[in-house]
Amino acid sequence: MTTATVPRVTSLHVFCAVLLAAVLARPLITDALSAPVLQTAATVFVAVCVQALPFLVFGVLLSGVIAAFVSPAVLRRALPARPAAAVPVAGAAALVLPGCECASVPVARRLIGQGVPDAAALTFLLAAPAINPVVLVATAVAFPGEPRMVLARFLGSLATACALGWLWQRFGKAEWIADRARRAVPTTSGGGRWAVLAETARHDLVSAGGFLVLGACAAAVLSVLVPPEWMDALAGQVLLAVVVMAVLAVVLALCSEADAFVAASLSMLPLLPRLVFLVVGPAVDVKLIALQAGTFGRAFAVRFAPATFVVAVLCAVGSGLAVLP
Template sequence: MSWLSSEVSNNLLTFKTMFISIFLEALPFLLLGVIVSSLLQWFVSERLISKMLPRHPLLGILFACFFGVIFPICECGMVPVIRRLIAKGMPVYIATVFILSGPILNPIVFFATYTAFRTRPEVVYSRMGLALVVALVIGLLVYRFIQYQPLRFSLDTLYEEDLRDRSHESWTDKLTSRLMHLSNEWFEMTKYLTVGALITALIHTFVSTSQLAAYGQGPVPSHLLMAGFAYLLSICSTSDAFVASSFVNTFSVGSLLTFLVLGPMLDLKETLMLFSVFKTKFVLTLGAIILVVVLAFSIGWDHIVLRSFS
């Protein structure tokens, strides 16, 4: 019985160490992301953003790809922002590119990824480059094939509700609502980070490393496995790099790239949020496009680009 007690104690110690390590490493970046997201929601007008958009489709898509560099918003805060932007005239294809690229192509996520992969800079630049390419391709596909209005509710209703909510608020009500938004987003994002760190620590503690490595080195299964992890874990883009870095000795670099690109573009929590705002047909179509394009490009990137670093 002593060996069993010792094994349980060792597993518990491994679990606690891994969980605390992932959680504490990611927490400062999560806090920074929540603060920046809240400041943008408070002080940057969606109408001003929509006026900045180029009218040419290709220029509009390119503009949206780099929009996250200027306005770093976590994917968890993207859906309500995009709803308002579409309601005020932003084309659907530009909004789609913004919601895909914004959570990755921003300084906070770049710095978090660089911190997590200090010894593997190719992962950092590959994540940014692949996210840009994927967002551009998906934007062109949405522009070409999705011609209907995807919002669940009418644009006029959404627009009038936003105006009415703002016009009847006193400065004390606005301050209270802003502080409430900040605290709600913080606790919401911390909840997802905690769950993600918990599941990752459980995997590292109770799943055989050799068994994971057998899947993690395959040319295609490793990407599919990490795509499933990315979707189910639903970790914020400001902290997912720290979870991915914990698998660096188990999975191939290319499959980690799938995790880092797919997660911020399509995960479980964001799917539920999309269903609450957009029509079911649009959410399912967009989800399928994201999955296929990310897997195709990440597998290709793995074999063509990343092999030169190995």
């Protein structure tokens, strides 16, 4: 006697059901979207996504190429023997070996596993997603009338990475990093490099694309739901605006290839708070804290994340006051 097989509901069934419901409810959806407020929000959302998507795709492809074909041993051989001198070199290496936030954490772990000084590896972790050419070009496109914004972001992010590297060299302790992070990671064999490229690009695109949509939604909501007088008041309180934008960068956890377009959409705020948003975001956010805790241990994350937040805010404000009008 055979038992009847219970049909299993899959994601395809759910998608078809949602699609059918959307078709049946199309008149109601059309009427709702005709509201001026929703049209404005939709315009902001689409504009942010369309502008940022090419840079996001190029960035994750470049990250995949580096993960597949560039060994961290290249950077290890190029670093000076003295840790203090290796910190700025590791920061500058981000211009040659860029990567997104998600990719920089495992790369830093591999560097530590290969014997690179902790301070230099952590400097590269912070600099790679913040000052690479894709991010700088995206910032220039997002702020076409403010070329100094690119320079201010570069200086603030590089200063953050180097300052944290030197602070870790001076005050950091080896036991704060979990032993598992110090084990050497086997290198990828030549036959699997294209698979690594595809998997890395796919993972980063799905992850970063979701955060891009979240950031575009946040920009759209802020553009229509926050009263203009609130933004005017925030724009008049630069110190408060700096704190708000720094916290927003941590919570939104945007990809560094796309965050400039979200910051540019908040045109009601001065440039300095938006610069803080761009410097803090690639250095410390909720997803990075989770990744760092899982990779290097909780003892590392509870010390490194708060220190990074404070240093990033200070470096962003310093570079903004020195460069921006």
